[in-house]
Amino acid sequence: MMACGVPMLLASMWAALLRRVFALDVFECPRCGGRLVGVHTGGARLQALLERLGLVSAPPAAEPARSPPRRGT
Numbered sequence: 001m002m003a004c005g006v007p008m009l010l011a012s013m014w015a016a017l018l019r020r021v022f023a024l025d026v027f028e029c030p031r032c033g034g035r036l037v038g039v040h041t042g043g044a045r046l047q048a049l050l051e052r053l054g055l056v057s058a059p060p061a062a063e064p065a066r067s068p069p070r071r072g073t
């Protein structure tokens with residue numbers, strides 16, 4: 001099984017390393033302390049889920065580049 005293109009074994013080894021070195025549990029939600037049960041990486045199912053939850057489901061529109069601000073005017 002793959003997660004974000006990374007084999008699950010490598011992903012779990014990475015998580016174990018972070019927990020051991022930094023005492024960081026990457027599967028724990030920083031807001032509520034709940035456990036991460038899955039990850040969406042994009043696609044139509046994620047967009048449908050975000051819309052169902054009433055959250056922003058599309059990236060913001062790109063704005064055109066502008067000149068840097070003038071100095072010393």
Ligand SMILES: [Zn+2]
Nearest residue numbers: 029031032034
């Ligand atoms: Zn949470």
